[in-house]
Amino acid sequence: MHQDIPEIPANATPQEILQAGVAAAKGPVSLACSFSVEDVVIIDMAKELSLPIGVFALDTGRLHEEAYEVADAIMERYRIKIDWYYPRHEAVEKLLREKGTYSFRESLENRHECCHIRKVEPLGRALSGLGGWITGLRREQSVTRTGLAPIEIDTNNGGILKLNPLLEWTEAQVWEYAKARRIPTNRLHGQGYPSIGCAPCTRPVAPGEHPRGGRWWWENPEHKECGLHRR
Template sequence: MNKPTPRNLPQLPGGAGAEEILRAGLEAAGGPVALASSFGIEDVVVIDLIRELQLPVSIFALDTGRLPEETYQTAEAVAQRYGVRIDWYFPERSAVEELERDKGLFSFRNSLEDRHQCCAIRKVEPLQRALAGLSGWVTGMRAEQSVTRSVLAPLEIDFPHGGIVKINPLAAWSEAEVWAYAEKKRLPVNPLHKQGYPSIGCAPCTRAVQPGESTRAGRWWWEDPEHRECGLHRK
C-alpha cells in the first residue's frame, strides 16, 4: 500500500467530531496505529474514546526517568479501568549515563541547546523506536494549548517520522470540552491537574501555572513560548 500524502488524506468536513477523525485516520493509515500517552487529561479522554469505539489502537508511553509519581498513578488507574496493556519505552541507558556524568542532572536549564539534547535522549529517540513499524499514531494535542500548536490539523502526514499518519482527534476541542467529557465519564485524572498543572511532562520541567497564563506556560517556563516543545511533534 502506498503511503498517504497531504493530497490524498481524507477531506473531513468542518466541525468533524473526534469519532469521525479517529475512524478516518485509521482508514488513511491502512495499518497498525498506536496512541502516545503522557496520561494527561486529553490523552485519557482519547483512550476512553478509542475503547468505547472498540478501535484497534494500542497504547504506548515514554518513561523519561523524570516523570512525576502522579503520572505513574494515573497510568496504573487507566490500565486497570480499561484492562489495557501499556507499552513503555525508556531512553537508552548509556546515553542518559553519559549526559548526567558529563553535564549533571539539570543541564537542560543551561541553554536551549542543552534542553533539546536532554529531550532528544529521553523522549525523541524512544519515540522513534515506539513508532517503528506503525502506519499512524494518535495524540491528544489541541490547537488552543499554545502558540506552537495553533495551526493543528485533525489529520496530518508526519514526515519527520517516516510519513506516517498523525491523528489529532481533539484538535478543535476546548479545555472546557475536555473537562466536561472527563467529568461526565468519571475518567481517571492526573491529580496534578487540579493542583494547577494543565500540562504535565517531566517533573523538573513542569510547574503550576498562574491565573491568566496559557495552558503550557508551566512547561519549560524559563524559555520563550515559541520554543516550548520537546521535539516529539516536529513539523
C-alpha cells in the same frame, strides 16, 4: 510509507477523526500517552468505538509519581496494556556525567539534547512499524500548535499518519467529557498543572496564566516543544 489523508469535514467530531484516521492508516495505530486528561479522553473514546488502537508511553526517567498512578488506573478501567519505552541508558549516563543533572536549564540547545535522549529517540522506536499515531494536541494549547491539522502526514517519522482528534476542542470541552464519563485523571491537574511533562520541567501555573506557562517556564513560548511534534 505512502499514506493518503482522508477528507475530514470542518465540523468533524473527535470520534469521527479517530475513525477516519484509523481506517486510513496503512498499518497499526497507537496513542502516545503522557497521562494527561486529553490522552485519557481519547482512550475512552477509542474503547467506546471499539477501535483497535494500541497505547504506548515514554518513561523519561523523570516523570511525576502521579503519572504512574494514572497508568495503573487506565489499565484497570479499560483492561488494556501500555507499552513503555525508555531512553538508552548509555546516552543518559553520558549526558549526566558530562553535563550534570540540570543541564537542560542552561541553554535551549542543552534542553533539546535532553529531550531528544529522553523522548524523541524512544518515540522513534515506539513508532517503528506503525501506520499512524494519535496525540492529545489541542490548537489552543500553544503558539507552536496553531498550524496543525486533525490528520497529517508525519514526515518526521517515516510518513505515517498523525491523528490529532482533540485539535479543535477547548479545555472546557475536554473536562466536560472527562467529568461526564468519570474517567481517571492525573491528580496534578487539580493542583494547578494544566500541562504536565517531566517533573523538573513542569510547575503549576498561576490563575490566568497561559496553560503552557508551567512548561519550560524559563524559555520563550515559541520554543516550548520537546521535539516530539517538530514542524
